[in-house]
Amino acid sequence: MHVLPYKDVPENKVERDDVKDVTMRVAAGPDQGAPNFTMRVFTVRPGGHTPHHHHPYEHEIFFHAGRGEVEYEGEVRPVSAGHVAYVAPDAVHQIRNTGSEDLVFICVVPNGI
């Protein structure tokens, strides 16, 4: 049974020039035999951000903790724990921590990206 606190999942720093203070945990996906999609848990430290980028697949996002903002196709929207977000394929987007605590969110992507 793959049931565990997300903090027990191995945490890896996202190493990209356009990313600041972000880690990723793969909560469920191909390693568990999942045929279709992968659930990742991201932690963005205060002042950190994900890349300002786009890609040909979608994101489905749930904000578990903290405060931040989503930039989406040039528009900015504040988010906090309990917000959901959909990022369409090819939409330019970025997530930024604007708070004083870690921003923790779930981001689901198709397998094989």
Add this chain to the structure above:
Amino acid sequence: MHVLPYKDVPENKVERDDVKDVTMRVAAGPDQGAPNFTMRVFTVRPGGHTPHHHHPYEHEIFFHAGRGEVEYEGEVRPVSAGHVAYVAPDAVHQIRNTGSEDLVFICVVPNGI
């Protein structure tokens, strides 16, 4: 931009004989144009439970709030906010609220189920 608190998503009671005090919100999916999968937010009231069932598709689950337990192929594991769970296709499973507050979890499924 589809970015909003999950509580602003329309909430529907899950009407099944084997379900007790559960609601579902479709946070992101085909209505937003998502090609592959759907993120739902479930709220289980204290004492409530999801069906004890199985189906040919997977679940990827994140527990956002509350306390409960997952039964999976006859084994039971306690869960609370921040736990993740993977349910394989055809595995028998049930989620039960064993706490005094709402149990809120995200459950992702393939489209077209």
